Amino acid sequence: MSAASNESDNRKITISRQQLQEFFLRWEWLLVALIILVIIVNSRLSPFFLNSRNLMRATSDFVEMGLMILPMAFIIITGNIDLSVASMMAMCASFLGYLHLQGINIWVAAGAALLLGLLAGALNGFLVARLRLPSLVVTLGTFAFYRGMAYALLGDQAARGYPDSFTYLGQGTVGDIRFPVSAIILIALAIIFGLVLHKTIFGRYLYAIGNNEEAARYAGVPVARVKMTIFMLSGLMSALAGIIIAARFGSTRPDVGTGLELAVITATVLGGINIFGGSGSMIGAILALILIGLMRFGMGLVNVQGQVQSIAVGLLLIGSILLPNVIRLLSRQEWQARRGTVVAAASMATAMAFFIWFFFWSRIPLLTP
Amino acid sequence: MNATVPKAQESRSLFLTLVRFRELSIIIFIILLIVIVSWNTPAFFTTTNFRTILLNISILSIVALGQTMVIITRGIDLSVSSMIGLVAMMVSFTVVAFPSVSPPLAILLGMLLGAILGSFNGLIITIGKVPPIIATLGTLSVYRGMVFLYSGGTWINSFQMPAGYRALAKADPLGIPNIILFAAVVILVVYLFLNYTRPGRDIYAVGSNPEAANVAGIPVQRTIFMVYVISGLLAGLAAVLWASRFESAQTNTALGFELQTVAASVVGGVNIFGGSGTVVGVILGAFLLGTIQNALIMVRISPFWQLAAQGLLILAAVIVDSAILRRLQKLGGIGE
Numbered sequence: 033m034s035a036a037s038n039e040s041d042n043r044k045i046t047i048s049r050q051q052l053q054e055f056f057l058r059w060e061w062l063l064v065a066l067i068i069l070v071i072i073v074n075s076r077l078s079p080f081f082l083n084s085r086n087l088m089r090a091t092s093d094f095v096e097m098g099l100m101i102l103p104m105a106f107i108i109i110t111g112n113i114d115l116s117v118a119s120m121m122a123m124c125a126s127f128l129g130y131l132h133l134q135g136i137n138i139w140v141a142a143g144a145a146l147l148l149g150l151l152a153g154a155l156n157g158f159l160v161a162r163l164r165l166p167s168l169v170v171t172l173g174t175f176a177f178y179r180g181m182a183y184a185l186l187g188d189q190a191a192r193g194y195p196d197s198f199t200y201l202g203q204g205t206v207g208d209i210r211f212p213v214s215a216i217i218l219i220a221l222a223i224i225f226g227l228v229l230h231k232t233i234f235g236r237y238l239y240a241i242g243n244n245e246e247a248a249r250y251a252g253v254p255v256a257r258v259k260m261t262i263f264m265l266s267g268l269m270s271a272l273a274g275i276i277i278a279a280r281f282g283s284t285r286p287d288v289g290t291g292l293e294l295a296v297i298t299a300t301v302l303g304g305i306n307i308f309g310g311s312g313s314m315i316g317a318i319l320a321l322i323l324i325g326l327m328r329f330g331m332g333l334v335n336v337q338g339q340v341q342s343i344a345v346g347l348l349l350i351g352s353i354l355l356p357n358v359i360r361l362l363s364r365q366e367w368q369a370r371r372g373t374v375v376a377a378a379s380m381a382t383a384m385a386f387f388i389w390f391f392f393w394s395r396i397p398l399l400t401p
Numbered sequence: 402m403n404a405t406v407p408k409a410q411e412s413r414s415l416f417l418t419l420v421r422f423r424e425l426s427i428i429i430f431i432i433l434l435i436v437i438v439s440w441n442t443p444a445f446f447t448t449t450n451f452r453t454i455l456l457n458i459s460i461l462s463i464v465a466l467g468q469t470m471v472i473i474t475r476g477i478d479l480s481v482s483s484m485i486g487l488v489a490m491m492v493s494f495t496v497v498a499f500p501s502v503s504p505p506l507a508i509l510l511g512m513l514l515g516a517i518l519g520s521f522n523g524l525i526i527t528i529g530k531v532p533p534i535i536a537t538l539g540t541l542s543v544y545r546g547m548v549f550l551y552s553g554g555t556w557i558n559s560f561q562m563p564a565g566y567r568a569l570a571k572a573d574p575l576g577i578p579n580i581i582l583f584a585a586v587v588i589l590v591v592y593l594f595l596n597y598t599r600p601g602r603d604i605y606a607v608g609s610n611p612e613a614a615n616v617a618g619i620p621v622q623r624t625i626f627m628v629y630v631i632s633g634l635l636a637g638l639a640a641v642l643w644a645s646r647f648e649s650a651q652t653n654t655a656l657g658f659e660l661q662t663v664a665a666s667v668v669g670g671v672n673i674f675g676g677s678g679t680v681v682g683v684i685l686g687a688f689l690l691g692t693i694q695n696a697l698i699m700v701r702i703s704p705f706w707q708l709a710a711q712g713l714l715i716l717a718a719v720i721v722d723s724a725i726l727r728r729l730q731k732l733g734g735i736g737e
Contacts, residue, residue, distance in 0.1 A: 113534075165719050168477075168534075169673050172663060173715035180709025187705050286705075290657075294538055307532050337554065339652070343546030350539035354529040361528070380524065387517045394491060395551055397498035 059304035063319040067326060074330030081330055084209050090329040092202070092212040092280060096121065096273040096289065098321050099218055100296045101303075102225040103266035105317045108300055109229075110241040110259065111309025112167035116156060117270045118292035119178035124149045125274035126182040129191025129284035138198045146271045152178055153267020154260070161259035175293070182286035192283035202280030214276050221269075226314035234258070242309030298349045299324055324348075422725060423670035427685040431692055438696045445699045452578075458691035459584035460646070462684055463639045464658070465665035466591045467632035469683045472666055473608040474628050475675030476533035480522060481636045482658035483544035488514045488640035490548050493557040493650035496566045504569045504645075511641035512634050518544060519633015523626035541659065548652050559648035570645035580642050587635065592680040604628060608675035664711060665690055668718040690714070 074081040081087075100117045107114050124145040131141035152174070159170040204213040229235040237258050240248040249255050278284045303320035305312025324345055331341045439446035464481050471478045492511045496502050502510070518540075525536045559567065570580040595601040603624045606614040615621050644650045669686025671678030693714060697707050 159716070159720070163720065163723055165723055166673050169667055169715065169719050172660060172667070173712050173719065175712065176660065176664070176708050176715065177712025180706065180712055183705035184703070184709055187703065294541065297538065298542075301535055307535055337549055339549040340546050342542040343550070346539040346542035346546065350525055350529075350531060350536060350543075353531045353535060354525060357530040358528070361530075380520065383517045383520060387514070390514070391491070391547075391551060394495045394498065395553075398494055399553055399555075 060313065060316050060319055063303070063316065063323055067319065067323050070323065070326045070330060074326065074333070077330065078333040080333055086333075087329070088205065088210045088212060088215075090325065090332075091215050093329075094321060094325040095212065095214040095218045096277045096280075097292065097296055097299065098318070099221065099269050099273040099276070100266070100292070101299050101317050101321055102221060102314075103262060103269045104296050104300045105225070105303070105305055105312065105314055106229065106238055106262040107167075107266060108297075108305050108307060109238045109309055109312055110262065111245070112160060112259070112262075113171065113297070113307075114156065114167065114263065114266050115171040115293050115297075116152070116174040116178055117266060117273075117296055118289045119175045119182070120149055120152045120267055120270035121274040121277065121292070122182040122286060122288050122290075123152065123178040123185070123274070124271035125278045125284045125288055126185040126191070126286050128275060128278055130185045132194065133191050138195055142198070142275050145275055146268060149267040149269075149271020149274070150264055151267070153264040153270070156267065157260040157263030160263060161256040179286075179290075182288075186284065186286045190283045190285045191278075194279065194282055199279045199282050202276050202278070203282075214280065217272075217276070222314070222318055226318075229314050234261075238262070239310060242306075242311070295324070295345070298345060302349055302352050423722070424679070424682050424685060426721070427669070427682070427689055431685070431689055434689075434692055434696060438700060442699045445696065450695065450699070454688075454691045454695050455581050455584075456578060456646075457695065458687045459580045460639045460642055461661060461665055461691065462584050462687045463587045463635050463642075465662045465669075465683050465687050466587060466680065467628075467635035468659075468662040469666045469669075469671050469678050469680075470591075470595070470604055470628040471533070471632050472663075472671050472673060473604050473675055473678050474625050475608050475611070476526065476625065476628070477537065477663065478519075478522065478629065478632045479534065479537040479659045480518075480540040480544055481632060481662055482655040483541050483548070484515055484518045484633055484636040485640040485643055485655035485658060486548045486653070487518065487544045487551070488637045489644040489650045489654050490552050490557070490652070492641050493562065493566075493644045494552070496563055497557055497561045500563045504565050507566060507569070508638065508641050511637040513637070515637015515640065516630050516634040519630045519636070520626070522633065523629035526629065527622045527626045545656075548654075552650075552652060554652065556652060557644075557650040562644075562648060566645055567648050568645075570642045580646060583638070583642060587638070588680060588684060595680060600624065600627060605676060608677070610676075661690065661711075664715050667715060670718075670722070686718075 071081075100121065104114060104117065127148050128138075128141045128145040131144060132138055136144075156167075156171055156174055159165050160167045200213065201217075202214055205211060206213060206216065229238065237248070237253045240251065240253050241255055241258060245255060274288075277288060281288070299320045300317050301307055302324070303312065303317035305317060327344060327348075328338075328341050331344065332338075435446065444450065464485070468478055468481060488511050491514055492507050495510065496507050522537055522540055525531050525540070526533050529536070531539075570578065570583075572579055575582065593601075595604065603614070603619045604627075606617065606619050607621050607624045611621055614624075640655075643655060647654075665687040666678065666683055667673060667686070668689060669678070669682035669684070671683060690711065693710055694707055697710060698704065
């Protein structure tokens, strides 16, 4: 008995050392380091970066994205994806605007928008969970369908004239540092989602499904119900994002948030959540949101166009997976100078050099007067 | 009864039945659509209008075929729209700055630039081991950002373009607009490539079962690299045709087009999990998308409904597919 407990004690110590090691090698610390780096670089580049009022205003630009990242983390951890989040957001915001234009009370309209989001998510969930269709194709279809419904609702007009009590949700601030109300909503929800993911049985189910769906099913995980739930959550949160973005802009257009789904997925994956499912943490996803937000805000301050900023975000996304792989490849493999490899590398380098040269050379005649 | 039939053969015939059924069902759907719309709107069933439909789907068909090859290998290329935008801008800048560049040379330049962009995708995916959806999601924003970086936010309009370049897509020396001929040639070449050449068959083998393909001595990584280069090359060709047809190159050229190419493939019966898909199916898928788009305009349904209709079509296609597959599996006695 005492020997056994002694043994388990020993094991405990070794495990905790291993855990300690794992803790410090975690992806999240890399994100923290990158965030610190971005803050240092940006505060050198622009004196306006560390201005709290600017920071707070910039924060509200990323709340909608954050709201959609939370359920996206759940969905990606189960090995699925939801491409329709930005379309659901636009559809619900447009529905809200449409009802408002019909003279319906704004809070009733907001409730209806949330309900519509829940229904939209339920359709995704039904097709993925019950009919067992691939989520990529299903949400690609609803991506077009829901965005189309947004256009069908509002056409080329914009809904505006929301009451102040409503726009407060998106524009209101709290305290001297002007902390956005919408960011408080996001933080509260992030804590709830994080607790659900890491501290509840439901959260364990998500990882189980992502690691091996068949095994999870045999182990008694209600796979279909869990999937249904997370897609409905995604719809609900997208609707909330739609309400907040309508409140922030004070108007709604059907093209609101076009392409935002890619930004949401980028942040989630950059946060260390495995695109094939089974691993990742909520803190990572939130840190990635903060990193992307600070990068974009800093680049905006030094007048880098939004589209050029996305180059950095895209490179960060690829690099976050590419670099560890390449380092592993270089350290593990014995490099033999085979003729085929050399020829391939040389032609690739030539192509790359040609492209870079042509890229800069061919634009000169038209851009220099 | 079933025991006498080898399982692989059985599932193959099952698959062939599905493919034939799929192609047949798209044709029936297209015919129904044409009959119903022509009934209401005589202007729909005219040579001029079919010419318009073909013009509209030429570029889509070219890019969708590249997308199809990528999807067959279990990948996806979301960056096609940004490659089109970037190549269209670069080639248009070049022909405006150097009017001596002849249209055929512009086409070649576009294909070369597209192939290089595609090879970046291929490199990241094969050597870097980045999942295709992440890699091309990344290059989707990188290449689009490069359009802005390259052009400095300016664009090329119709007046700046040399006449030869503008005529490239629309001129019809053979009685049919060039752009349709380009699409026809690409369709034929891809058909022959996928069905009758070794690298073409390798694409299916890699998509059906990468491990088995590797054991069988098929260069898996090289094949995957190749499909991204081809996808880029076809996007580059489409880019030059796009700039010529719309007589402009803008920073938002082809924005969102990647989803249409995936839609054409999926509606055309290409399996999103790889291993199967036919050229005929994809062309029918593109034709169906084009016909619906055109029909909505002809019957004067608000253009705002178009996107919704497209989305419903994709959903209908996958739901019908899975229903048929399940039914066939039941009939064939193959349990899941």
